[in-house]
Amino acid sequence: MTEPDRRDDDRAHQLALFRYGVIAPLVEREQEPEDSRRPIVELVREIAGPTFHLPGRGPVQVSERTVYAWLARFRGGGIDALRPRRRKDRGTRRV
Numbered sequence: 001m002t003e004p005d006r007r008d009d010d011r012a013h014q015l016a017l018f019r020y021g022v023i024a025p026l027v028e029r030e031q032e033p034e035d036s037r038r039p040i041v042e043l044v045r046e047i048a049g050p051t052f053h054l055p056g057r058g059p060v061q062v063s064e065r066t067v068y069a070w071l072a073r074f075r076g077g078g079i080d081a082l083r084p085r086r087r088k089d090r091g092t093r094r095v
Contacts, residue, residue, distance in 0.1 A: 005085050005086055006080065006081075006083045006084070006085055006086070007083055007084050007085070007086055008083070011056070012083040012084055013083065014055060014056070015054075015082070015083065015084055016079055016080070016082035016083040017079070018052075018054055018055065019070050019074075019082040020074065020079055020082055022047060022052060022062055022067065022070065023047070023067060023070050023071050023074060025043060025047060026040065026043060026044070026047070026067070026071050027071075027074065029043060044064050044067050044068065045064060047062070047067050048061075048062055048063055048064040048066075048067055070082060
């Protein structure tokens with residue numbers, strides 16, 4: 001299920017996998033029994049704390065808001081939904 005407005009190049013797939021790696025503890029949390037789950041807010045704060053190494057770019061920090069957004073996108077469309085969108089102004093001059 002590939003969305004037409006999502007990029008389909010190798011870099012986009014790497015970025016989607018990176019984003020999934022960041023939210024993986026939240027996805028795994030949903031598989032745990034409900035009585036042993038940590039609060040989602042606590043887990044998101046823990047995920048947003050450290051600096052991650054983004055291949056090809058270097059160290060990046062991810063905000064709590066971004067973690068929630070990636071999780072929502074993953075729930076709605078799986079790993080493909082984590083790929084970046086195509087630029088709407090692609091092919092036009094920026095100046």
